[in-house]
Amino acid sequence: MQDIDVLIVGAGPAGSTLSHFLLKEGIDHLLIDKASFPRDKICGDGITVDVINVLKRIDPELPLKFAKTSDILPSWGLSLNGPKGQNLRVDLKGELPIAPFFTARRIDLDQFLLNELSTQEHFFTECSLTRLERNEKGIRASLSHKGESKSVQCKIVIGAEGEKPIVTKLLGLDHYREREHLMAAIRIYHENVKGFHPNNHLEFFFDKNLLPGYFWAFPLSNNQANVGLGMVSAHISKNKINLKKVFEEVKVSNPWIKPMFEEAITLETTKGWGLPNMTKKRLIAGDNYALIGDAGGFIEPLTGKGIGPGMMSARIVSEHILEALTKKEYNLIRYHDHMYRYYNREIKIGYTLQKSFNYNWILNPFINVLNWAPILKYGKDKMVRDFSNWI
């Protein structure tokens, strides 16, 4: 049986980022994933500035290397399209040294992060976690690696397995999946979508038939686009909404979306996935364990952004793992407090706006006020200041 300090379950952005930080500290660990890589993950493929910040902390050269990778598209702005056709557009080209957003198919982003791990010896693919047992030395994990059973003994296990919880289940903990704090979204890759801004803006559409959800169209390399829509699960089940049907209806009925798709080609069947929101305070750490990324429910409630928070949670937990191993005290509860302190503001604002966007009569004036020239200028200047600090 292999003896290690840390077992990371899941090699998405959260798990692979943690592996980077543990390698930097020389912490003995194993990163496992049940998939074989490169692998797809249903996502909007929108990369936000917090991702760039974490890449920089892994290695100051990494953001530039990432930006130069083929198939990764810099995006210099975003646009909010209101139910009445109001358009709020922010373009930051020329204001920052590197684009504040990117789009990268997850098959490319996740592989980029894994390729950058300086050693692959501690990374097992096609390796599923099947059992966790507490013992006097910490936790013994049973794995199925390419069909063979294995066990590892570790001091700390990190759940980075995404939206479908396994670590919490196997440890007998509550894994919280209330519909009020969960979103569902679908993604369909398209080709030849027209009307994107030349600086590759991320386009968000708030259609009155979709509220409190939204439709997105993000440009990708090779004239392709990531298109989808997301909504709070409680609303979907209460109103018996079929996301795929609504998506097709909005695509041909919304006067601002329709022209974009007149010559578009659908590249895949509709694919859906869940998004656990950070609006519910869950217990994400305790004796010998912590949960990061989607496994900990770290998706921002308004935009559905989870890659940046997932990578940030990995960075933050790495500090607490180092402390735990140094002190030989393996309770990681301070990581729990740290994360909720760190995201306190984002949770409050995101949740309030998510709830407000239930109503047309709030959303319409909200977008109009934001679009008022002095407020737009203030907002843009603030974005430039904040983003400059991050990149």
Ligand SMILES: Cc1cc2nc3c(=O)[nH]c(=O)nc-3n(C[C@H](O)[C@H](O)[C@H](O)COP(=O)(O)OP(=O)(O)OC[C@H]3O[C@@H](n4cnc5c(N)ncnc54)[C@H](O)[C@@H]3O)c2cc1C
């Ligand atoms: C439709 C949609 C659109 C989205 N759009 C965006 C967006 O534009 N921008 C953004 O920032 N976020 C977006 N998100 C959220 C984002 O996809 C997630 O927050 C992000 O993938 C979380 O990363 P993670 O590493 O925590 O988990 P994941 O990326 O889900 O990775 C988890 C890994 O764990 C592995 N695993 C699972 N179970 C086991 C097991 N038993 N044993 C071993 N390995 C296991 C899986 O194979 C997987 O590789 C979107 C989500 C959806 C559903």
